[in-house]
Amino acid sequence: MQDFFQGKREWSKYKDLILGYYLHPYIPKLAKLRKRILIVDCCAGPGRFDDGSNGSPLIIAEEIQQWRGHGIEVKGLFVEEILEHFSELTQNLEPFGDAIATRHGKFGDYLNEIRRRAATETVFLYVDPYSVKGLEFTPMKAVYDQIRHSGASVEVLMNFNVTTFMRWALAAMKRAMPNIEDDDPDYLADDPNERVEIQTLNAIAGGDYWQDIASDSLPFHIKLDRMVEAYALRLTDSFTHVCWYPVKSKYKHKVPKYMLIYGTRHPDGLELMNDAMCKAREEFLGAEFDSPEFLFPVRPERELPNLGMLESDMLSKASVAISRKSLRLEMLKLHFCRYSKAELNRVVKSLIDRGQLISSTGKSKIHDDVLLTTA
Numbered sequence: 001m002q003d004f005f006q007g008k009r010e011w012s013k014y015k016d017l018i019l020g021y022y023l024h025p026y027i028p029k030l031a032k033l034r035k036r037i038l039i040v041d042c043c044a045g046p047g048r049f050d051d052g053s054n055g056s057p058l059i060i061a062e063e064i065q066q067w068r069g070h071g072i073e074v075k076g077l078f079v080e081e082i083l084e085h086f087s088e089l090t091q092n093l094e095p096f097g098d099a100i101a102t103r104h105g106k107f108g109d110y111l112n113e114i115r116r117r118a119a120t121e122t123v124f125l126y127v128d129p130y131s132v133k134g135l136e137f138t139p140m141k142a143v144y145d146q147i148r149h150s151g152a153s154v155e156v157l158m159n160f161n162v163t164t165f166m167r168w169a170l171a172a173m174k175r176a177m178p179n180i181e182d183d184d185p186d187y188l189a190d191d192p193n194e195r196v197e198i199q200t201l202n203a204i205a206g207g208d209y210w211q212d213i214a215s216d217s218l219p220f221h222i223k224l225d226r227m228v229e230a231y232a233l234r235l236t237d238s239f240t241h242v243c244w245y246p247v248k249s250k251y252k253h254k255v256p257k258y259m260l261i262y263g264t265r266h267p268d269g270l271e272l273m274n275d276a277m278c279k280a281r282e283e284f285l286g287a288e289f290d291s292p293e294f295l296f297p298v299r300p301e302r303e304l305p306n307l308g309m310l311e312s313d314m315l316s317k318a319s320v321a322i323s324r325k326s327l328r329l330e331m332l333k334l335h336f337c338r339y340s341k342a343e344l345n346r347v348v349k350s351l352i353d354r355g356q357l358i359s360s361t362g363k364s365k366i367h368d369d370v371l372l373t374t375a
């Protein structure tokens, strides 16, 4: 896709924000476990956009450089299949020295190398192809599972353009495509009007479950929700925790530009990603609703924190003794991308201060392993 790298699109900043915001605490956190870390940008692109803004390779490389400066053993592997992009990528990453390696070709070609390195390094995969067809489920699953079976840890953050997928799915099932007049989905490399074979769609989705979703009479945006839920469910075969964030360009749009989907086996990873996605959500809502031209906050009611509901959910989970960390995780399952770790801890403390939760230490300033029960 020739003009993709001419300038960064407004909504691309959210994936960059989430990537950078996640990696920053992730690297030192893993380093505490005394593991070497490998970050793989599977579809790297040239590294920098023509307008000078950093692409994911530079965002990753700068994090790596910063943490290596603190003595942490973290390295990056960047794969790009288009030769022209690859040459630019190599040039753009040269200042980062030995900590960075670039590879030319499809990232599937480097699976053996990634698997071999996974024997001693924890692997984080960032997968951002601009074509949905670049995301076939089974080869991706093979990567996750092979790394996992080698005893190593693997996490993935991927960009899945579920809107393009569902347009193709509707056409394949001979359903009418609704007019999405309030949006212009992100069709850079994929022609939304292309006829894509059912087998190809099965390969991308990792099964034929999408056919029922495409065929039923739900509104288009609900089909997208169902699709991402079903896709995430398939990922839970490889990851214990899977979550996602729909990136939109305007709040009023029902249809996202793309979904960022994340999988991990570690609750700590889920918490860090929740914080990163909360940050992206906050920036998105802030950009739309916190303009200085409004005298009063104008955020829609349902975007405001619902502390009453959160506290009631916490109290109900703490009817049997539960550690603060497990309580937070339970809240993430119920309210993902609504409250950061720090906010959840504050609510726990306030419930203890008000006598509604009792901590096993008798104090309200507690650490994560302290047990909590309802009064």
Ligand SMILES: C[S@@+](CC[C@H](N)C(=O)[O-])C[C@H]1O[C@@H](n2cnc3c(N)ncnc32)[C@H](O)[C@@H]1O
Binding pocket: 042, 043, 044, 045, 046, 047, 048, 054, 055, 056, 057, 079, 080, 081, 082, 085, 105, 106, 107, 108, 128, 129, 130, 134
């Ligand atoms: C959306 S762009 C990546 C943008 C990049 N994440 C950034 O923020 O700058 C996708 C890039 O991945 C490359 N690509 C697509 N499929 C690939 C694959 N299977 N292996 C390696 N590179 C791939 C494309 O040539 C393109 O340069």
